Amino acid sequence: MIHLKSGSRRVLVVLVVCIVFILPLMTLAIRSFQSNAGFSYENYALLLSQSRTHQAIVNTLLVALISSLIATAGGVLVAVLVAYTNIPGKRWIELCVLSPMVVPSYVIALAYTTLFANRGLINQALVHWGLQRINVYSFQSIILVIALCNIPIVYMQCIDALRKVPLEAEWASLSSGHGRLKTLVSINLAQIWPTIQGALLLSFLAALDNFSVPALLGITSNIPMLSTYIYEKAIGFGPSAFQQAAALAMILSSLVMVVLFLQFLVSRKKFYTKSVLAVSEVRMKFSKRGKWMMLFVLVPVFFGIYLLPILTMVMASFSRTFGMVASLSEFSLKNYEFVLTSITTRSAFFNSLWFALISVAVCLVFASMFAYWRVRRPQDKELGVVEKFIAVPYALPGIVLALAMIFFWSIVPGVYGSTLILLIAYVTRYMILQIKGSTSAFRGLHPELEEAGISAGRNRFSQWIRIIIPLTLKPIMASSAIIFISVFTEVTLSSLLAAANSKTVGLSIFSLQQAGNYNQSYAFSALIILFILFIYSVFLIIRKISVHRRKQHDINP
Amino acid sequence: MTLILKDISKRYGLTEALTKVNATIEDGEFISILGPSGCGKTTLLRIMAGFLNPSEGELYENDRLISSASIQKPVMRKNFGMVFQSLALWPHMSVTQHLDYVLKAKHLHLTSAQRQFRIEETLEKCDLLSLKNRLPGELSGGQQQRVALARAMVGNPGILLMDEPLSALDAHLRISMRKEIMRIHQLTEATIIYITHDQQEALAMSNRIMVMNQGKVQQFASAEAVYTQPLNPFVAAFVGKYNLFSGQWHGDGFQVAQSDFCFQVSCPNDVFRTLGLCPLRPDQLDFGSQGVAGEIVFREFMGQYQLYEVKCDQGNFRVEIEITRVFLAGEKVFLSLRSNL
Numbered sequence: 075m076i077h078l079k080s081g082s083r084r085v086l087v088v089l090v091v092c093i094v095f096i097l098p099l100m101t102l103a104i105r106s107f108q109s110n111a112g113f114s115y116e117n118y119a120l121l122l123s124q125s126r127t128h129q130a131i132v133n134t135l136l137v138a139l140i141s142s143l144i145a146t147a148g149g150v151l152v153a154v155l156v157a158y159t160n161i162p163g164k165r166w167i168e169l170c171v172l173s174p175m176v177v178p179s180y181v182i183a184l185a186y187t188t189l190f191a192n193r194g195l196i197n198q199a200l201v202h203w204g205l206q207r208i209n210v211y212s213f214q215s216i217i218l219v220i221a222l223c224n225i226p227i228v229y230m231q232c233i234d235a236l237r238k239v240p241l242e243a244e245w246a247s248l249s250s251g252h253g254r255l256k257t258l259v260s261i262n263l264a265q266i267w268p269t270i271q272g273a274l275l276l277s278f279l280a281a282l283d284n285f286s287v288p289a290l291l292g293i294t295s296n297i298p299m300l301s302t303y304i305y306e307k308a309i310g311f312g313p314s315a316f317q318q319a320a321a322l323a324m325i326l327s328s329l330v331m332v333v334l335f336l337q338f339l340v341s342r343k344k345f346y347t348k349s350v351l352a353v354s355e356v357r358m359k360f361s362k363r364g365k366w367m368m369l370f371v372l373v374p375v376f377f378g379i380y381l382l383p384i385l386t387m388v389m390a391s392f393s394r395t396f397g398m399v400a401s402l403s404e405f406s407l408k409n410y411e412f413v414l415t416s417i418t419t420r421s422a423f424f425n426s427l428w429f430a431l432i433s434v435a436v437c438l439v440f441a442s443m444f445a446y447w448r449v450r451r452p453q454d455k456e457l458g459v460v461e462k463f464i465a466v467p468y469a470l471p472g473i474v475l476a477l478a479m480i481f482f483w484s485i486v487p488g489v490y491g492s493t494l495i496l497l498i499a500y501v502t503r504y505m506i507l508q509i510k511g512s513t514s515a516f517r518g519l520h521p522e523l524e525e526a527g528i529s530a531g532r533n534r535f536s537q538w539i540r541i542i543i544p545l546t547l548k549p550i551m552a553s554s555a556i557i558f559i560s561v562f563t564e565v566t567l568s569s570l571l572a573a574a575n576s577k578t579v580g581l582s583i584f585s586l587q588q589a590g591n592y593n594q595s596y597a598f599s600a601l602i603i604l605f606i607l608f609i610y611s612v613f614l615i616i617r618k619i620s621v622h623r624r625k626q627h628d629i630n631p
Numbered sequence: 632m633t634l635i636l637k638d639i640s641k642r643y644g645l646t647e648a649l650t651k652v653n654a655t656i657e658d659g660e661f662i663s664i665l666g667p668s669g670c671g672k673t674t675l676l677r678i679m680a681g682f683l684n685p686s687e688g689e690l691y692e693n694d695r696l697i698s699s700a701s702i703q704k705p706v707m708r709k710n711f712g713m714v715f716q717s718l719a720l721w722p723h724m725s726v727t728q729h730l731d732y733v734l735k736a737k738h739l740h741l742t743s744a745q746r747q748f749r750i751e752e753t754l755e756k757c758d759l760l761s762l763k764n765r766l767p768g769e770l771s772g773g774q775q776q777r778v779a780l781a782r783a784m785v786g787n788p789g790i791l792l793m794d795e796p797l798s799a800l801d802a803h804l805r806i807s808m809r810k811e812i813m814r815i816h817q818l819t820e821a822t823i824i825y826i827t828h829d830q831q832e833a834l835a836m837s838n839r840i841m842v843m844n845q846g847k848v849q850q851f852a853s854a855e856a857v858y859t860q861p862l863n864p865f866v867a868a869f870v871g872k873y874n875l876f877s878g879q880w881h882g883d884g885f886q887v888a889q890s891d892f893c894f895q896v897s898c899p900n901d902v903f904r905t906l907g908l909c910p911l912r913p914d915q916l917d918f919g920s921q922g923v924a925g926e927i928v929f930r931e932f933m934g935q936y937q938l939y940e941v942k943c944d945q946g947n948f949r950v951e952i953e954i955t956r957v958f959l960a961g962e963k964v965f966l967s968l969r970s971n972l
Contacts (some may be wrong), residue, residue, distance in 0.1 A: 242719035245682055249713040250786055251736030260732065264723050 149228025445512035472566030511553025712783030922967030
């Protein structure tokens with residue numbers, strides 16, 4: 075596909091990657107040291123002397139630390155329950171725990187504001203009983219909602235690792251006389267400890283990156299966090315507000331760097347195990363009574379945490395007046411009518427849809443070429459470094475990337491202020507996901523399969539269509555699905571980069587809520603959840619069809 | 632502690648892994664469970680260890696029922712050591728930590744000093760002192776095997792269950808570990824139940840051998856009995872490497888089919904009589920002036936004897952001959968009974 079013999083072509087690729095993925099961040103770094111007097115530490119000095127900055131840094135670190143501890147504890151606990159025990163309803167538990175992958179974090183936060191609205195049922199009941207109201211616009215809520223959103227990260231890593239702990243390793247412990255619980259802690263959890271540490275760091279990073287939850291729950295209640303503080307500075311006025319935003323972004327990035335370094339240390343400490351297959355046997359059997367006792371506890375907890383807020387929000391979306399649906403007379407489809415007819419929401423929907431489709435397409439094309447090159451020519455060592463460059467915009471927090479985009483691409487005329495800059499930002503951020511997916515897909519494709527196609531005399535193009543693409547479709551599509559959902563629902567990049575004509579879904583929901591049109595924001599959120607479920611089903615169907623067609627071909631000789 | 636198996640059967644869906652296994656294992660015996668891959672040995676060991684429930688039947692320890700189809704959680708017995716075929720070492724613990732973990736079990740009531748002493752003692756016995764701080768990932772296959780054995784022994788268990796513990800070792804190491812296990816048996820008088828598919832190992836180490844095939848016990852007797860008096864053709868062929876001549880039993884001996892020769896032996900039991908098979912070991916045969924006609928196809932030099940493979944009308948048979956007499960491939964010979972029997 076690419077004739078890779080010339081070194082000049084490789085130099086070109088490295089150059090392009092540096093320009094697109096690295097230079098914006100370097101520009102950001104340089105501009106953070108800029109002030110009216112030229113190159114100086116002024117911005118940092120000013121910021122670090124202000125208590126608001128201290129508060130923001132402390133809040134950010136505390137939120138990240140506590141939420142990742144909670145997410146890790148919760149994720150490991152549920153993973154153990156699903157992987158090892160015989161409780162019924164594991165499918166439902168998994169669906170609930172993984173629901174933050176379908177429902178964006180700001181919708182979850184929005185749902186909780188509905189549940190704990192000042193005039194909502196829960197707070198009314200508390201007041202009635204003489205207790206204090208629960209304020210959802212608080213430090214604690216930010217921690218809890220972010221923890222909830224990051225549990226899937228921990229869950230997915232740990233459940234696979236837990237299933238791979240050999241049964242016989244447990245039996246060796248049980249046979250020496252230790253109890254079931256001691257074995258679980260000293261053998262199973264101890265063996266997956268590096269995985270747990272890695273998951274903790276990942277959710278810490280995700281918490282540092284999170285913008286929408288602190289924005290929704292923290293701005294109005296004046297809880298400064300680095301991500302929202304950067305946003306405030308960037309949209310604010312003042313002689314050096316923009317440069318100060320850059321300085322704050324650098325401070326946040328250095329926190330991220332520390333965590334990335336810790337990740338690197340942890341990833342080197344993998345324990346030796348022979349390649350093991352995951353086992354799904356039940357290892358800890360609850361008695362019949364025990365099973366129902368567990369359900370008795372789990373069902374209300376899961377319902378209360380995952381389903382109740384969303385249900386409350388959906389019910390409120392059918393209400394004519396603000397607040398929950400008090401009676402049938404309050405029932406109205408007015409909000410949905412508004413969302414489906416208003417120009418702002420409709421254009422937001424189609425904007426996000428186009429952004430998602432185009433981003434997926436662009437990432438697919440370039441990542442596939444890059445991945446193919448990487449896998450087929452392992453001797454081109456610089457590709458490894460190039461891939462690391464491409465990963466940087468995903469590793470850094472979204473708000474930092476947004477700022478870097480502004481600083482860099484405003485040099486090029488016609489980019490800033492148009493839809494182009496947001497599109498560039500999306501591709502810059504999510505390219506690495508497609509590269510990872512495509513690389514692993516191509517690694518699984520034996521070169522002899524392609525050579526057989528070549529020797530049959532067909533040209534390169536038909537080879538791609540008939541051989542390469544069908545065999546690598548599934549893992550590649552998985553990455554595309556993640557990119558699609560991420561771009562469609564994202565709000566951090568669009569908060570700084572969206573122009574008047576390129577508002578996105580996330581931004582639209584935010585604006586509705588900030589403007590006080592709560593019920594409409596609920597209606598829009600509900601519709602978006604439905605749409606995301608629809609997209610997931612489409613991808614599942616594509617997967618099922620491609621597997622089914624493969625099976626058919628296997629039967630025919 | 633006597634282990635009693637009553638009609639133990641295990642089914643997985645429609646497949647019978649074990650069928651009506653009955654046995655009594657006395658305290659302090661060394662029992663080998665011998666059989667080809669897939670005959671149910673590991674399943675039986677897991678039922679005896681308490682990790683699996685039988686689909687039918689009961690398992691008793693002395694007079695206490697410890698496992699049956701209806702008992703949901705088999706009683707976890709305290710005092711046994713187990714060596715797994717996969718070794719199942721804990722990748723995050725060093726050699727010393729493996730032994731320490733076992734000794735920390737509450738029912739042992741050992742002080743820290745006692746644990747230290749026991750660990751050092753066991754490490755020395757298994758020649759692991761120089762490796763005591765290494766992780767399993769830093770050990771060779773043979774060293775890992777010794778760690779698995781040390782872990783099973785360190786708690787001085789009354790019963791040791793071993794699932795093909797030496798199968799991954801080279802011949803030299805296998806022989807020295809074999810001696811070590813037998814020494815442990817002598818010293819501690821523990822009951823040892825040892826799974827292997829190597830008949831030489833079983834014959835060398837055990838008091839009694841349980842020969843299994845396709846989930847059924849074929850014979851459960853002393854090593855000598857299983858070797859010299861096999862109960863059926865499977866045991867004969869698997870353990871003693873018997874030749875099986877087909878033909879007809881009658882009063883004085885065995886008439887070999889497709890030949891006019893008659894072996895002057897008595898019929899071992901009714902199974903052979905009904906099947907019309909005569910089991911004869913390679914060392915019970917000789918090349919004589921008359922007998923079953925055949926042609927030599929292979930000669931293997933085994934050190935103490937030559938092993939000849941002879942092609943006859945019925946099939947191929949193996950004969951052991953002293954190394955002083957040499958025969959060549961292609962030579963026509965007659966198979967008869969060795970005269971000094």
